[in-house]
Amino acid sequence: MKGRVAFQGAMGAYSQAAIWKFLGRDTECLPCATFEELFHAVLDGRATHALLPVENSTTGSVHPAYDLLLEHPLFIQRELILRIEHALLAAPNTSLERIRRVTSHPQALAQCEGYIRRHGWEAVTAYDTAGAAGQLAESRDPETAVIASEIAAQLYGLQVLDRSIQDWAENYTRFFLLGMQPAPYTSQAKTTVVFATAHVPGALYHCLGEFASRNLNLTRIESRPDRKQPWHYLFYVDVEGHSADSPLRAALQALAAHTTFLRILGSYPAALPGS
Template structure:
């Protein structure tokens, strides 16, 4: 048997040598990023080099290559940060979001742009649109959909009156688990969770734990902390909290909507080329007459363009007009989507391409 101290020393030597290589490669990568800047022209800012389609492509390759032991999410996070640092050698990207700092929106900014971008906390979703339009922010990140509450209307309405383009989407996912020291559901008498989480898991709780006492506490982390001291208690929280507090997941994915996600849009001022796996957001205005919706949707079906979302809003352009926000698969440069829009005909009084952008990474 080898001496643990000796083998620890050897492992550390090995890690040191790996770190040396990683560092050399990161420096080389940063030099090549400067070379991209040189090719594109002098005196430009990060916004001039930033290519969401290229970043999405790089990150997809990272996921494809990943054989562990790090999770796809962790590996993508590390490459996002490496790209963020390389890009920020020029003036960093300015990204507006609904402040203050530390909100879910800032998490979305960091997930998408990394920590080397310059975050601009703003007072409202409207202000995010305004600052992007005025060029004070290069991009903005705004929430557009919460799987609990549905579409966020103020964000959709901003597209009716602004020229903003959609340049990306970010998804933050929360999977709720029932965590406990207990071995089986039958032993649970109390469930601790933040009020919002109790709400999100209402149906599951009614069916699976009809007689337990539900106790709202200040956070799910607090809930897990309380549950760790009782054999008859459980907490609703994320998987990580279970690992952290030494609680077993008795059930996973217990939120009523299987997919408890907040979706954000990255807004900017331009359209970007295809990344290979894209989505397109359209704003289509129609006159309110029988069959209008059918007439708008049938060209997509005809040309095999699959729709991901549709949401209608009263248009600001005229009485009895409706605006449909439609998300479809593919890039606006793709032939089927071009054909579908070509077939839209006179029913649509306006067709605006809000943007074509890479589908969100996990």
């Protein structure tokens, strides 16, 4: 892929693994310390795209990601679904018996919670899986292990003590590829919208009915607090179809009459796990 893709984390993060797998190893990557920074990297021209993790099949939504989608004028151009296989990494010549603690991003620790508990290790949070690997490569602490990708092990010269340590084998993370322009039309699309309703009985029921009455399948719905109005909520919905297709276009036009706020975050090619 031409251009530069911003992602949160250090080189060797799972976001980079997704970029390499789906966009090609020749894609230039821009590591960012925070989700907020990767949005600004696109907006100020340092990157052409951003890759944002939004959901894991084991631990659920990445809530800050959805909040930031609303706050910035980027479009979802594509979804990517990467199978996550966690590895246990340690400094060279370290044995499993010496490990006393394991460090990683909170999502990775949660996805391996049972494995960590069975070994009786202390779980220590880090801002990023690959960043934790880089720190261990510097410290060489023989009592600390890291949960990260095998790509991180290669980049930072760590040994792999164990593989596929996630609690659930079918462990996937969903990413959005973001850009300044909407994605080109595709018939095999999914659309993400966010809306708010008035605080009246049946408001959400009537909104969702506009999709149901047109036989449109919702693949996801989630509420998030509206930070501007306490105890009011925003609803994020994924629906099969493109916003330019007549059934969904009609549903969105009707939805506008039931909402106090409505925004289409993008219509984009739908993905299957590992595709």
